[in-house]
Amino acid sequence: MDLRFDGKVAIVTGAGSGIGAAIARDLAASGAKVVVQDLDLDKAKEVVAEIEAKGGKATAANGDVSDPDKVAALVRNAVGWGDGLHLLVNNAGIGGPLAPVGEYPLDGWKKVIDVNLNGVFYGMRFAIPAMKEGGAIVNMASILGSVGFAGASAYVAAKHALLGLTKVAAIEYAAKGIRVNAVGPAFIETPLLSALPPDAKAGLVAVHPIGRLGTPEEVSALTLFLLSDRASFITGSYHLVDGGYTAQ
Numbered sequence: 001m002d003l004r005f006d007g008k009v010a011i012v013t014g015a016g017s018g019i020g021a022a023i024a025r026d027l028a029a030s031g032a033k034v035v036v037q038d039l040d041l042d043k044a045k046e047v048v049a050e051i052e053a054k055g056g057k058a059t060a061a062n063g064d065v066s067d068p069d070k071v072a073a074l075v076r077n078a079v080g081w082g083d084g085l086h087l088l089v090n091n092a093g094i095g096g097p098l099a100p101v102g103e104y105p106l107d108g109w110k111k112v113i114d115v116n117l118n119g120v121f122y123g124m125r126f127a128i129p130a131m132k133e134g135g136a137i138v139n140m141a142s143i144l145g146s147v148g149f150a151g152a153s154a155y156v157a158a159k160h161a162l163l164g165l166t167k168v169a170a171i172e173y174a175a176k177g178i179r180v181n182a183v184g185p186a187f188i189e190t191p192l193l194s195a196l197p198p199d200a201k202a203g204l205v206a207v208h209p210i211g212r213l214g215t216p217e218e219v220s221a222l223t224l225f226l227l228s229d230r231a232s233f234i235t236g237s238y239h240l241v242d243g244g245y246t247a248q
């Protein structure tokens with residue numbers, strides 16, 4: 001299936017690394033003009049350079065998605081750069097501290113909720129009014145949007161809440177031709193997992209029935225389908241890409 005996004009403008013947050021970078025590369029290779037947003041401007045610029053080297057169109061933007069003023073400016077600049085806005089991938093996210101609820105660091109809780117939940121709200125809050133009919137949004141959740149994981153209360157709470165937010169936005173904007181969905185990856189080989197000790201990573205492989213971790217490209221493939229017109233009857237739902245993790 002050939003998914004095309006010619007003439008469409010996309011914002012992908014946290015696109016300087018991992019899953020977001022794969023989505024930005026794939027969208028650009030499929031004809032979209034992509035705003036590659038990241039906390040780290042240099043990383044965003046590297047992804048833009050890769051896209052341009054292959055003949056794609058992209059621009060780099062930085063800023064913290066947990067800062068509403070930065071997100072508002074991101075959307076404004078994207079609309080000016082690309083002549084409109086059609087696609088948004090709220091992908092930026094952090095793992096946060098690992099500790100039981102009774103010992104969870106208070107500042108870590110606030111930070112994870114700020115980036116992984118509030119950041120997604122700000123993305124939709126400012127992008128939706130700027131979007132054209134036929135717009136589509138993907139919010140990057142996780143398998144931890146539907147199951148728990150000891151030690152990761154803030155992350156799990158944020159990803160569960162993100163699914164509720166996705167459903168409400170989908171209902172509110174369906175009649176305006178804007179679709180909103182969530183994607184739930186299992187453990188994917190990206191720098192996000194580098195915080196885990198090596199033995200923990202081997203343990204994670206073992207709990208995926210498919211026998212390995214996922215790749216950013218596998219998450220990107222599902223995301224692009226949901227953003228595309230091929231998914232025209234899909235909104236308000238949560239789509240797993242998890243190697244069988246949650247089937248157990």
Ligand code: NAP
Pocket residue numbers: 013014015016017018019020037038039040043063064065066091092093094115119140141142143184185186187188189190191192193
């Ligand atoms: P990643 O490789 O660490 O990429 C995330 C990117 O987001 C990084 O470039 C990071 O920049 C950026 N970022 C962090 N905080 C930000 C902020 N406040 N504003 C803007 N950008 C920010 O992680 P990933 O694995 O690709 O994760 C992408 C998304 O997938 C996240 O939402 C994550 O929760 C979700 N996910 C990941 C996995 C997994 O196993 N990898 C599984 C399920 C879901 P810096 O590095 O400069 O901080």
